[in-house]
Amino acid sequence: MGAAFESSPNPYVLLTPDLRIVAVNRAYEDVTGGRRQDIVGQPLFAAFDSGPGSDAPENVRQVRDSLEKARDTRQRDHLAVVRFSVEKTLADGSVGFVERVWSATHTPVLNAAGEVELLLQHTSDVTDLSPEIRPEEPTTALDAIVGGSVLRRAQSVQEDNRRLEGERNRLVEMFMQAPGFVVILSGPDHRFQMHNDAYGQLIGHRDIAGRSVREALPELDGQGFFDLLDSVFVTGEPYEGRESAARLQRTPDGPLETVYLNFIYQPIRDGSGVVVGIFVQGHDVTANVLAAQRQKLMIDELNHRVKNTLATVQSIAIQTARSNTDPAGFAETFQSRIMSLSHTHNLLTRSHWEGADLRAILQHETEAYGPTRISLIGPPVSLEPSVVLSLGMIFHELATNAAKYGALHTPEGRVLIDWALADQRDRKLRLTWREMGGPKVTVPDRRGFGSRLIERNIRHDLAGEIDLVYAPEGLIAELTIPLDRTAAK
Numbered sequence: 001m002g003a004a005f006e007s008s009p010n011p012y013v014l015l016t017p018d019l020r021i022v023a024v025n026r027a028y029e030d031v032t033g034g035r036r037q038d039i040v041g042q043p044l045f046a047a048f049d050s051g052p053g054s055d056a057p058e059n060v061r062q063v064r065d066s067l068e069k070a071r072d073t074r075q076r077d078h079l080a081v082v083r084f085s086v087e088k089t090l091a092d093g094s095v096g097f098v099e100r101v102w103s104a105t106h107t108p109v110l111n112a113a114g115e116v117e118l119l120l121q122h123t124s125d126v127t128d129l130s131p132e133i134r135p136e137e138p139t140t141a142l143d144a145i146v147g148g149s150v151l152r153r154a155q156s157v158q159e160d161n162r163r164l165e166g167e168r169n170r171l172v173e174m175f176m177q178a179p180g181f182v183v184i185l186s187g188p189d190h191r192f193q194m195h196n197d198a199y200g201q202l203i204g205h206r207d208i209a210g211r212s213v214r215e216a217l218p219e220l221d222g223q224g225f226f227d228l229l230d231s232v233f234v235t236g237e238p239y240e241g242r243e244s245a246a247r248l249q250r251t252p253d254g255p256l257e258t259v260y261l262n263f264i265y266q267p268i269r270d271g272s273g274v275v276v277g278i279f280v281q282g283h284d285v286t287a288n289v290l291a292a293q294r295q296k297l298m299i300d301e302l303n304h305r306v307k308n309t310l311a312t313v314q315s316i317a318i319q320t321a322r323s324n325t326d327p328a329g330f331a332e333t334f335q336s337r338i339m340s341l342s343h344t345h346n347l348l349t350r351s352h353w354e355g356a357d358l359r360a361i362l363q364h365e366t367e368a369y370g371p372t373r374i375s376l377i378g379p380p381v382s383l384e385p386s387v388v389l390s391l392g393m394i395f396h397e398l399a400t401n402a403a404k405y406g407a408l409h410t411p412e413g414r415v416l417i418d419w420a421l422a423d424q425r426d427r428k429l430r431l432t433w434r435e436m437g438g439p440k441v442t443v444p445d446r447r448g449f450g451s452r453l454i455e456r457n458i459r460h461d462l463a464g465e466i467d468l469v470y471a472p473e474g475l476i477a478e479l480t481i482p483l484d485r486t487a488a489k
Contacts, residue, residue, distance in 0.1 A: 005023070005025050006025050006026060007025075007026075008025055008027060009027055010027055010122055010124075011025065011027040011028035011030070011031045011032070011122065011123045011124070011125075012024070012025045012027070012028055012120060012121065012122055013025075013028050013044075013120075013121045013123075014109075014118050014119070014120055014121075015044060015067070015118065015119040015120075015121060016118065016119075017071050017116050017117075017118075017119065018043075019043060019044045019045070019064070019067055019119070020041065020042065020043050020044070021039050021040050021041065021042055021043075021044055021047060022040065022118060023036075023040065024036050024039065024040065028123070031123065031125050032048065032123075034047060034048065044063075044067075045060055045063075045064065059082055059083050062079060062082050063079065063082060063104065066078075066079040066104065066106050067106050067119055067121070069106075070106040070107065070108050070119060071108060071116050071119055074108050074110065074114070074116060075108070076105060076106065076107045076108070077105075077106045078103075078104075078105050078106075079102075079103065079104040079105070079106070080103055082101070082102050082103075082104065083099055083100070083101055083102075100125055100127045101125070101126050101127045102123050102124065102125060102126065103123070103124045103126050104121060104122065104123045104124070105121070105122045106119055106120070106121055107119070107120045107122070108120075179198070179283075180198060180281060180282055180283040180284075181195070181196060181198040181199035181202050181263075181280075181281070181282055181283070181284070182194075182195065182196045182198070182199065182279075182280065182281050183195045183196075183199050183279075183280035183281075184268070184277060184278075184279055184280075185213065185229070185277050185278045185279075185280065186268075186276060186277040187276070187277065188230075188233055189212040189213075189214070190212055190213045190214075190229050190233070190277075190278060191210060191211060191212050191213075192208045192209055192210065192211055192212075192213070192216060193277070195208065198284075202248070202250075202259065202284055203217065203248055203250065204248070204249070204250035204251055204252075206252075213225075213226065213229065214226060217248070219247060219248060219249045219256060220246065220247075220248075223246060223247065225246065228241075228265060229265060229278060232265045232266075232267055232275075232278055233267065233275055233278060234275075236267045236269070236275050237267070238264060238265060238266045238267060239264065239265045240263070240264045240265075241261060241262065241263045241264070241282075242262055243260050243261075243262065243285060243289050244260065244261050244262075244263070245258055245259070245260055246258070246259050246260075246261055247259075258286075259284055259286045260284070260285050260286045260288075260289040260290075261282050261283070261284060261285065261286075262282055262283050262285050263280060263281065263282025263283075264280070264281055264282065265278050265279075265280055266278065266279040266280075266281070267279075301353070343364050343365075343392070344361070344364070344388060344389055344392030344393075347360060347361065347364055347388065347392075348385050348388055348389075353385050354385075355382055355383055355384045355385055355387075355388060356382075356383055356385075356388045357380055357381065357382055357383070358378065358380075358381040358382075358383055358391070358419065358429070358431075359376055359378070359380070359381075361383070361388060361391055361392055361395060362374075362376055362395060362417060363376070364392070365392065365395040365396050365399050366395070366399050366415070368399075369399070369403070369408050369415075373408065373413065373414050373415065374414070374415050374417070375414065375415070375416045375417065375418075376417050376418075377416070377417070377418040377419075378417075378418055378419035378420060378431075379419075379420065379421070381419070381421065381429060381483075383483065384483075386461070387462060387481070387483065390457040390458075390461040390462050391457075391462075391481075393453060393457055394453075394454050394457050394458065394479075397450040397451075397453055397454050398433055398454070398477060399415075400450065401450050401475070402415060402435055402438070402475070405439070406435045406438045406439070406441065406474065406475050407435035407436055407437055407438030407474050407475075408435075408438070409438055409439060410437065410438050410439065412437045412438075413435065413436070413437040413438035413474075414435075414436055414437050415433065415434070415435050415436075416432075416434045416436065417431065417432070417433050417434070418431070418432055418434075419431035419432070421483075422480070427482070427483040427484050428480060428481065428482050428483065429479070429480070429481045429482075429483055430478070430479070430480050431478075431479045431481070432476065432477070432478050432479075433475070433476070433477040433478075433479070434474065434476050435474035435475045435476070436473060436474045437474070438474055440472050440473075441470050441471060441472055441473070441474060441475055442470065442472075443470045444470070451468070454466060454468075454477075458479060458481070462481050462482075463481075463482055464479060464480050464481035464482060465479070465480045466478065466479050466480075
């Protein structure tokens with residue numbers, strides 16, 4: 001192999017991927033004037049700098065671009081025509097630069113792993129095809145016509161290639177910067193040819209180049225996407241997906257994450273109309289879908305709360321009317337209960353209906369009587385909205401009853417409220433409402449609406465228990481409420 005390289009009449013130079021000269025053959029030495037002992041190991045453009053001309057930097061750029069393209073794409077690249085000066089010993093014995101016209105082919109040499117190990121440059125001196133810079137020697141009209149025509153054609157082809165390469169680069173840049181994800185798949189097994197940054201972010205920046213979708217994205221198996229791609233490739237009919245759920249493993253060894261996608265699979269056809277690949281374009285609409293789901297959940301919850309609130313208001317109105325024959329008394333009692341319900345709603349609104357603390361509810365319902373007459377003793381207890389609404393009504397009735405008939409009816413009266421979580425596992429709340437210092441208490445002849453509302457809320461709404469003790473020194477109400485709603489049900 002080495003002997004063939006050395007004895008070939010074609011000029012060859014072997015370069016490393018960073019464009020350093022590894023080897024040259026004798027033909028290369030002859031056409032360039034460079035000696036291998038002087039140039040091997042040198043960077044190519046240090047050994048050959050294209051001379052002092054004003055267009056020298058552009059000539060170097062053309063050669064460098066062609067070499068780097070061959071290296072980066074792992075494909076042969078042709079440079080039809082390039083002007084490049086070489087150092088020569090002139091007729092008078094002096095050393096100077098002589099401009100020559102070259103054609104070059106750059107071929108990547110791959111190793112077993114498919115990586116570029118070397119670059120092979122094959123150069124041809126085509127100066128004799130260019131009469132305008134040919135050395136002074138006889139030139140026939142036919143030589144000029146043929147040579148000039150060939151050179152102009154080669155230069156035209158190269159200019160076309162440059163223009164196409166520029167357009168390709170612009171298209172690739174637009175492709176990579178597209179706001180949605182874009183993918184090009186080829187073949188019946190749908191191998192990744194190109195994808196943009198948005199797609200890399202979607203799937204988690206894994207190495208997918210040249211792999212089939214089944215190999216690159218195994219977690220999609222059974223989710224329907226592989227079958228859709230197969231169908232589009234076979235039938236040639238595009239497919240559009242709207243808010244389609246996909247479960248992707250976006251981090252190595254991480255959990256599957258659900259994303260929602262709007263996308264289209266568009267068949268790619270060759271010149272004869274045969275499907276050769278699939279163009280994929282789409283958008284990650286996960287944020288929009290989740291927002292819509294949250295909005296629906298909030299609307300459903302709002303409807304549920306409105307219905308419950310209206311039912312509560314209706315019940316309050318009916319029961320208040322039954323226990324108040326006087327319209328003025330009805331209006332006062334009804335308004336008081338509705339205001340209590342409104343205050344509880346305000347408390348929940350401040351927490352975006354995520355719940356409220358027990359102490360805050362008690363403070364709301366007893367603040368009218370002053371902090372010196374109400375003692376609150378207990379740990380922080382977070383309650384869910386349905387419990388907050390029921391307890392708000394219960395504490396309002398207890399406070400109203402104490403103000404009318406109990407401890408809060410006299411200046412000396414006080415109310416002690418203490419609570420604790422009796423069962424940490426099932427979260428049972430035990431609360432005691434203890435009145436003292438008020439009028440002597442007697443057992444009532446009949447149960448009023450307040451007592452019935454308290455018992456109904458405790459037993460029906462909260463699945464709890466209440467024990468009302470009418471001790472002479474003051475009412476004692478003992479409440480037991482399971483805060484784990486699932487266990488209570």
